[in-house]
Amino acid sequence: MSEIDIAQKIFDEMREKTADPPGVTRKSFGDGENIAHGLVGDVARNLNLEIAHDYAGNQYMTLPGTDRDAPSIMIGSHMDSVPHGGNYDGAAGVIMGMAALHRLCGDGWTPAQDITVMAIRAEELVWFPTPYAGSRMAFGLLPSGDYDELKRSDTGRSLADHINDLGFDADALKAGKAYLDGAKIRCYIEPHIEQGPALFEAGLPVAIVTGIRGNLRYRFCRVDGTYSHAGAVPRAFRHDAVFAAVEFARVLEEHWNQRDADGVDFVCTMGEFHTNPTHHAMTKISGELSFTMDIRSLDNDVLLETDAYLREQAERISQERGVTIDLGDFTNAKPGIMDPDLRAILQDQVEKLDIPAMNLSSGAGHDCATFANEGVPTAMIFIRNDKGSHNADETMEIEDFAEATRLLVAFLKELG
Numbered sequence: 001m002s003e004i005d006i007a008q009k010i011f012d013e014m015r016e017k018t019a020d021p022p023g024v025t026r027k028s029f030g031d032g033e034n035i036a037h038g039l040v041g042d043v044a045r046n047l048n049l050e051i052a053h054d055y056a057g058n059q060y061m062t063l064p065g066t067d068r069d070a071p072s073i074m075i076g077s078h079m080d081s082v083p084h085g086g087n088y089d090g091a092a093g094v095i096m097g098m099a100a101l102h103r104l105c106g107d108g109w110t111p112a113q114d115i116t117v118m119a120i121r122a123e124e125l126v127w128f129p130t131p132y133a134g135s136r137m138a139f140g141l142l143p144s145g146d147y148d149e150l151k152r153s154d155t156g157r158s159l160a161d162h163i164n165d166l167g168f169d170a171d172a173l174k175a176g177k178a179y180l181d182g183a184k185i186r187c188y189i190e191p192h193i194e195q196g197p198a199l200f201e202a203g204l205p206v207a208i209v210t211g212i213r214g215n216l217r218y219r220f221c222r223v224d225g226t227y228s229h230a231g232a233v234p235r236a237f238r239h240d241a242v243f244a245a246v247e248f249a250r251v252l253e254e255h256w257n258q259r260d261a262d263g264v265d266f267v268c269t270m271g272e273f274h275t276n277p278t279h280h281a282m283t284k285i286s287g288e289l290s291f292t293m294d295i296r297s298l299d300n301d302v303l304l305e306t307d308a309y310l311r312e313q314a315e316r317i318s319q320e321r322g323v324t325i326d327l328g329d330f331t332n333a334k335p336g337i338m339d340p341d342l343r344a345i346l347q348d349q350v351e352k353l354d355i356p357a358m359n360l361s362s363g364a365g366h367d368c369a370t371f372a373n374e375g376v377p378t379a380m381i382f383i384r385n386d387k388g389s390h391n392a393d394e395t396m397e398i399e400d401f402a403e404a405t406r407l408l409v410a411f412l413k414e415l416g
């Protein structure tokens with residue numbers, strides 16, 4: 001069987017065994033995730049790869065290189081899914097890693113250093129509310145209090161309990177023990193389905209990722225004006241929270257237009273935007289409004305400049321309209337920049353192999369960011385996928401997966 005036939009067989013079996021109509025469910029540290037880990041583990045056993053687990057139950061499948069002490073190449077992604085999610089988000093990356101190792105073994109090719117495929121646990125935030133739990137545990141980066149404090153959303157039981165249930169070692173993790181050391185990893189590459197429509201719209205199978213966007217998140221923005229009568233109050237005496245908020249939203253969108261015109265990576269969303277339902281009414285001028293903002297870019301300076309600009313504009317609108325716009329605090333997740341040398345190798349290979357490809361930034365977060373922040377050179381390959389992700393309808397064609405696998409194999413051989 002070819003490496004693509006084997007991948008197809010795992011996809012089919014995994015879909016069948018973790019089915020939860022209308023999609024699949026693979027909870028972090030749950031049955032579905034274990035089944036997925038088992039299926040890729042079977043391939044590793046058939047290839048006589050070395051198999052290991054860390055304290056958190058992340059699985060490592062290693063093709064030994066000629067120099068066992070040289071920093072290793074890692075390929076990885078996660079095997080959990082959202083509830084009723086799609087079959088490919090995360091899993092496609094691990095399965096592509098196994099397909100690539102299958103191909104390298106078939107070619108009788110021995111790498112200069114170990115190549116390890118890592119099947120990562122607990123990436124989907126819906127189960128444990130902390131980003132990249134699995135990969136951060138591998139590096140000993142999760143704060144020790146989190147193991148008892150973080151509860152799985154469906155069971156209400158702690159992360160420590162779920163780790164111990166599967167026979168792994170929460171005590172070692174609480175003591176801060178790391179399994180991975182960034183200095184011993186030459187590079188990390190994560191293949192993943194694209195979670196937006198860019199490749200589908202462009203008619204291309206594969207993208208080379210430029211970086212993972214960082215974000216500013218504002219959860220508690222408020223506009224305070226004055227409630228008053230919709231008919232009786234002359235315009236000059238109104239302090240309308242809705243019109244002030246709308247002007248602010250317009251400022252934000254104009255700012256985005258300017259970023260686009262300048263060719264700067266930027267997206268923003270006001271996902272919540274509402275008056276107070278216990279006080280608002282059709283015949284009342286609104287006295288208060290709350291909203292959220294999620295602003296993302298590949299450049300953290302752009303994010304921080306945007307914050308300063310928005311606060312200035314909030315102040316201006318507040319004064320002009322006699323309201324108070326308070327943006328409150330934000331959280332700042334730093335962007336994860338992909339390694340330029342690795343990107344150049346990928347670019348070379350798509351040209352050599354004649355694979356139609358484009359460059360894309362990743363709007364969503366990935367375990368890759370954990371490795372990048374630990375100083376490991378990282379890269380990502382996106383595979384075309386219709387209908388987004390985190391839903392049962394995500395669609396990846398096996399032909400596109402095959403093109404991306406061809407690129408991954410060439411990339412690994414080029415690294416030596």
Ligand SMILES: [Zn+2]
Pocket residue numbers: 078089090123192
């Ligand atoms: Zn994912």
